[in-house]
Amino acid sequence: MHTGCMSLTSVRPPMVTVPLSDAPRPALDLTRLPWPGEHVEAGGHRLHIRRTPGPTDDTAVFVHGLGGSSLNWTDLAGQLSEHAQGIAVDLPGAGYSQPPDGYSFDLSAHADVVAEFVRGMGLGPVHLFGNSLGGAVSMLLAARHPDLVRTLTLISPAVPDLRPFPTRMSDPRIPFAMMPVIGPRFRRRLAALTPMQRAHQLVRLCFADPGMVPPHRMAETAAEFAARARIPWAGAALGMMTLGLFRAWLTPPSQSLWRIVPKITAPTLVVWGTEDKLVTVRKAPRTARLLPRGRLLVLPRTGHVAQIERPETVARAALGMWETVAEDRW
Template sequence: MSTVPDTRPPVTQVPLSDAALPPVDMSIPPWPGADETSGGVRLHVRRTPGPADAEATAVYVHGLGGSATNWTDLAGQLSGYVPGVAIDLPGFGRSEPPEGFDYSMPAHADVVARFVRGLGVGPVHLFGNSMGGAISVLLAARHPELVRTLTLISPAMPDLRPAFSRMSDPRLPLAFLPLVGPRVRQRLAKEHVDQRVLRLLRLCFAEPDRIPQSRKDEAAREAEEREAMAWANPALAGSTLGLFRTWLAPRSRSLWTLAPTIEVPTLVVWGTEDKLVTVRKAPRTARLLPRGRLLVLPRTGHVAQMERPGTVARAVLGMWEEVAAGRW
């Protein structure tokens, strides 16, 4: 049987910057947080200080079940170059959702766009992980004037063949399904918080044993805090369903169709050991983005910004340097 050769152009790799960065210190606590209103939207945000003369601000958007604390280490690495604003999406972290919020991906993207516009800092360096990556794709496609550069870390691009076989606990795929998911999550929630946190870390990290105890303790405290929030479970269930609906959207509204319309410089980062969003989608994602480049990290899972913050920071700075030099 003959095969048709792949004539698509190769994905250009991103250079890693030689810029000075502080040593990665995963023992630092999360950046201070507060509720802020911007563009008529009220969210809980964690701000990272940066140079007063920085040309732009970084905005960080977490994934499904995550929060602004997912960006602690990467934001710290980049704080010598840009100030940062890590947001808790509606219903996640400490952001109480507005009444009637529908948790669709367009609704989340609209909230982030309104918040960013209200900041009044010009186009931003936008970062998105997992579901936050899908939200960032929607935002960049619909509001290009708000985005200076885009960094997508394991973005949740449509995939109707997820690799559930790679998950260590067979119950986890069921927990994300619309009908049976709530019952499965209720059973999982009855387990001790340390067990739940360990399961989550094993799902998201390639090398969970290397996570410092301080980060595990933070995750446990955050899980216990969310248990007291009445909106936490509806937000998780609604956003899961909203993400699935985005995957099933007609071709005209698919993220795969929107990606080629994004003209801003884009860095795509993926871990080879990602159990949630397969690395098989990485080359296609980068190729479809007109100014996309790809960084694939070995021994890395779903949250490269948490597992390899130093390397991701150097890749981001490499992108910014290439853009400034007119080579991206």
């Protein structure tokens, strides 16, 4: 039963509150190791995924953001593991999923890959989760493949936000590294950063309170940076994924993500942190308002990755949605 509720913040017009479930969940264990990873071929695609064991009659699928990977869902997947099995994917070009030759890295391509992969695994409808770029990908997937999505949870989805880009990157030198002529000099400087320096940059950008990240999680992040530095295609793929997101933001209004949102029929929970530096929380009310079955949860003292910063609260909100949908009251 969902006996708790959390009120919405800064929403006009006002919407109903988001139910917070009191259903049993495992105790949050911040020392938990990442869920085991494996490469799986399904639907014509080979992706690296991390599986969370759980009841097989329900499946949660998790899609990470730009520069992220399946590691971003360790704690939230654990919180939901008594209610659904979990599958966190590495998008092509991210984590350990090698992109196929000629891959476009557009949001549409990502959405099609995840949909075909989920369908190829014989899953669906699933509880779909997306953070940042993964949120935009999940919106496209839900709009195009409604039969695959039972519920949708969007955590700071990367809707168009055209504020100056350099201030919203882990290192302001990244845009210059993509430019001709001066690019090589900036790429050499970026390459000289240690994996731990990169991890600290990322945490400062994405978290409202970087000090809340335990040392072993910092070590995991640094280890992932070190591992990706040894993958030949990783750097170029990240650059192409970044350009793919920018192209989606700069597309004509008739093709904008804002035109996609009203086409999503799945019950949708939108979660946003008030301290999000990457995609402003000011986009949250419009996002939720355009969703035919959307509700908004705004979390104080939270940044861009609420599923990592507030996994217990996000899990209770997601479970509250699942329960309310099952009772046909969403």
